[in-house]
Amino acid sequence: MDSRGFSAGVKAGSSIAIGYFPIALTFGLLAKTTGLSLIEATAMSIFVFAGAAQYISLSLIAAGVAPILIVLNTFVVNIRHFLMTAALNEKMQPDARWKKALYAFGITDESFSVLATQQGGRLKTSFAAGVILISYSSWVVFTAVGHMIGANLPQFLQASMSIALYAMFVGLLVPSMRRNRKVVSLAAIAGLTHAFFYFTEWLSTGWAILVATLASAVFVELISPKERKS
């Protein structure tokens, strides 16, 4: 098992905290223009902690969509997490159910990616706690800050920071690509499948990511030579 604990987790999670800075800031700013108070915007980040779903909810609130439909939409957007936490379970140290139920709250696309791409054996619960705590803090604090000052950030900087999360995903993917050619096929097939759904508009984003991921993971497993499995 991997021996790293809480402080190593905080260090590994700090790239997420930086990536969240612009996203949370923008969320706070948009929440304000949508009519949410500082408390309401921050509460959403505290209790929901799901970037894409929160952004979408703002546009639905602005459009006057019924709250129950906003909740339903949130569920559809987050269905992909079923797949991620099932995969993550294979990577985490076996532990008491209540502890896993606790840190499950902090599994986002970003914290999942950082945890699941760590090299070596199973990860300690305390390592995951460190990754999650630093990312969650950044998300909540910068939502509030964004609501208060977001509009004062120079426009060119706001625009440039929209690359942050994607750059983080690239930074996590590339080292594994260099080590293992299977990773290249997995990412490429999933990306192309998602692009297909994106341009045909056959599926909404939440479903498209789920289907593209699953299709690629199953397909690559079927075509990869059996004896090279580790």
Add this chain to the structure above:
Amino acid sequence: MGAWFWWMILGMAVVTYIPRAIPLTFLEGRELPASVQNVLRNIPYAVLGALIFPAIFFIQEGNIWFGVVGAVAAFGIAFAGANVMIVVLGSIAVLACYSLFFM
């Protein structure tokens, strides 16, 4: 916002938590078939591919070059061997220069 807003947040919190918690708690201590485990081990890299493409190209509405420059910067810096933090900050810096000088 009225009281409905808080009910909505409660609902959003519950439906966001369920897909995160159920696999982690219910699968604890259970051994999955080897083929399922292999597929699950592929998931992280497939997810990253689906999260990056094609969205990275559309970070700025109406200007695909912004996304292309950002993507080239991110992959370039990452392939040079930099760690995640440098990839994030470097890509932001490249785009900041790009928007200051070319837009």
